[in-house]
Amino acid sequence: MNSSFIFHKSVFISYMFMALLILSCEETKNVEEAPTPTPPIVIEPEVFPGLGYDGPYEVGLVYYGRESYIEYHPGDLPIILSAPHGGRLTPDEIPDRTYGTTVTDDNTYELTKVIMDTMKVRFGGMPHVILCRLKRTKLDANRDSIEAAQGNRFALRAWQEYHHYINTAKNKIEADHYSGLFFDMHGHGVNPDGFYDLRTWLGYLVPGDILDQSDNTLNTVENARKTSIRALVDTSRFDFIQVLRGKNSFGAILDSLNYKSIPSVNDPGPQGSRYFSGGYNTAKHGSRSSGMISAIQIEAPKPGIRQNVTTWSQFAKSFTITVDEFFYRHLNRRIKP
Numbered sequence: 001m002n003s004s005f006i007f008h009k010s011v012f013i014s015y016m017f018m019a020l021l022i023l024s025c026e027e028t029k030n031v032e033e034a035p036t037p038t039p040p041i042v043i044e045p046e047v048f049p050g051l052g053y054d055g056p057y058e059v060g061l062v063y064y065g066r067e068s069y070i071e072y073h074p075g076d077l078p079i080i081l082s083a084p085h086g087g088r089l090t091p092d093e094i095p096d097r098t099y100g101t102t103v104t105d106d107n108t109y110e111l112t113k114v115i116m117d118t119m120k121v122r123f124g125g126m127p128h129v130i131l132c133r134l135k136r137t138k139l140d141a142n143r144d145s146i147e148a149a150q151g152n153r154f155a156l157r158a159w160q161e162y163h164h165y166i167n168t169a170k171n172k173i174e175a176d177h178y179s180g181l182f183f184d185m186h187g188h189g190v191n192p193d194g195f196y197d198l199r200t201w202l203g204y205l206v207p208g209d210i211l212d213q214s215d216n217t218l219n220t221v222e223n224a225r226k227t228s229i230r231a232l233v234d235t236s237r238f239d240f241i242q243v244l245r246g247k248n249s250f251g252a253i254l255d256s257l258n259y260k261s262i263p264s265v266n267d268p269g270p271q272g273s274r275y276f277s278g279g280y281n282t283a284k285h286g287s288r289s290s291g292m293i294s295a296i297q298i299e300a301p302k303p304g305i306r307q308n309v310t311t312w313s314q315f316a317k318s319f320t321i322t323v324d325e326f327f328y329r330h331l332n333r334r335i336k337p
Contacts, residue, residue, distance in 0.1 A: 048157055051164040059126050065161035066154070067091065068133060072165040073116065075128035077335055078173045078180030079323065080293070082166060082281060083112040084141035085186060087133040094138045094155045100147050102137045105187035107306040109133070111315070112185045118316040122324065123336045128169035132162055142184070142279045166285055170293045179231060179292035179331055181323065184281045187306050188299045191274050198304060199260040199267060202251050203278030203297030204228050204244065205288060211262070211269035211277075215241045228278055228286025232294035236330035243330060245269075250296060250326045257318040259305070 054063055057074035064071055069089060086109030096102075109131055116129045132141040139155045140148045141162045149155035166182075173180040184203075190196045204227045210218065219241035224233045233243050242248050244263055251264030262270055269275075278286075278297040286295030298319075300306055305315045327335050 051160060052168070055168070057168065063165075065165075066157055069139070069158040070161040070165065071129075071131040071133055072168075073126065073129040074172075075126040075169065076176070077119065077123055077125040077127045078177035078327075079119065079127040079335065080166065080169045080173070080180065080182040080285075081112050081116060081127050081129045081185060082182065082285075083108045083130075083185045084132045084162070084281060085136050086110070086112065086131070087135050087139075089134050090138060091134075091154075094134070094152050096137045097140065097150050099150070100140060100143060102140075103189070104136050105185075105306075106302060107312070108185050108187050108300075111300070111306055111312045114309075114312040115185075115316040115319055118313075118320045119323075122320050125336070128165075128172070130162060130165045130169065132158070134158055142186075142281050144280060163284070166281075170285065170291065174292055179235065179294075181232075181327060182281075182285050182293050182295040183323075184279070184285075184295065184297045186276070186297060186299045187302060188274075188276065189302065195273075196301065196303070197273065198301045199262050200251075200254065200301065200305070201262050201270075201275050201297075201299035202254075203276055203282055203299065205278045205282060205286070206244070206263075207277050208270040208272070208275040211245075211275070212271060213269075215268075218244070226288065228282045228288050229294040229296065231287035231292045232330050235332070237332075238330065248326075248329050250322060253322045253325050254318065257321060259315065259318055 048066065057063060057072070059074050059076050062071065062073055085105035086107065112129065112131060116127055119127050132139065139158050141159055145156060145159050148159045170182070188197070188201060206223070206227055219239060224230060224240040227233070229243065233240050236243050238246065238248050245251060245265065245268045247265055249264060251261035251267070254261045255264045255266055260267060262275060276297065276299050282295045282297045285293065287293060300315070305311055324335055
């Protein structure tokens with residue numbers, strides 16, 4: 001066979017092979033590569049630590065719950081101050097509550113802290129103080145958990161922390177002092193008819209229509225056992241009516257310091273007008289059912305008490321004197337160590 005023919009045939013085959021290779025590469029380039037699938041983003045629900053994980057609690061330090069919605073000042077005195085409706089925080093993660101009362105008790109957060117500081121000076125010790133920093137549109141810490149949080153897990157966690165800190169304070173007081181007092185700080189406003197009652201309403205779980213009864217009718221052991229101060233009445237050397245509204249009552253002592261109050265000697269009952277006798281916290285954390293911590297709900301008007309820094313300070317001094325004297329008359333010992 002002609003060598004020239006063989007050479008040209010080899011060259012032809014080489015060209016064909018290269019052409020096929022080039023075409024193959026071009027086809028490969030033109031084929032779209034399948035995109036790599038993106039794995040779905042999985043957001044794990046936040047796992048809350050157990051209540052009390054931040055303890056033990058040391059006097060002089062301040063403890064905050066999740067996102068600082070709840071504030072706790074541990075104490076060494078047999079006194080607890082609670083302010084459930086004075087907060088101002090409105091986080092987006094908690095929707096507004098759709099039923100129940102949502103009105104803020106203006107300046108009760110600030111007033112309670114001024115009372116705390118006043119007690120520190122007078123008694124040389126620290127009351128236990130629990131404050132809700134969430135606005136009431138987000139959480140009502142003075143209701144059961146269902147109405148308080150309305151299904152939101154972050155609001156529910158704050159509610160649980162609030163009551164955990166109160167229970168911690170109660171247990172500490174009962175262990176160290178045997179008995180003590182719990183004050184739930186609130187504020188009342190203008191009545192629906194436009195009248196503003198400028199008296200401070202003291203709530204012992206005695207409804208207004210019962211308070212309007214005569215002393216003889218009201219002064220029974222059965223009535224005393226229904227109140228949030230049952231343990232204190234049992235300890236006192238005075239009978240129930242004296243503790244509730246006699247000259248040795250909280251209201252009478254506060255009234256003597258120029259803060260008119262219901263019930264007291266001068267104002268034994270609301271006489272049919274609007275009056276708050278105590279709420280969830282007073283019932284839950286008082287001594288009606290058990291325990292040695294007696295509770296009083298404080299409903300203060302804004303004018304003259306919750307109004308500004310000056311009125312906070314003036315009321316705090318009188319309130320602290322009243323607590324000191326009331327404690328001594330009925331629990332038979334002084335608060336100051």
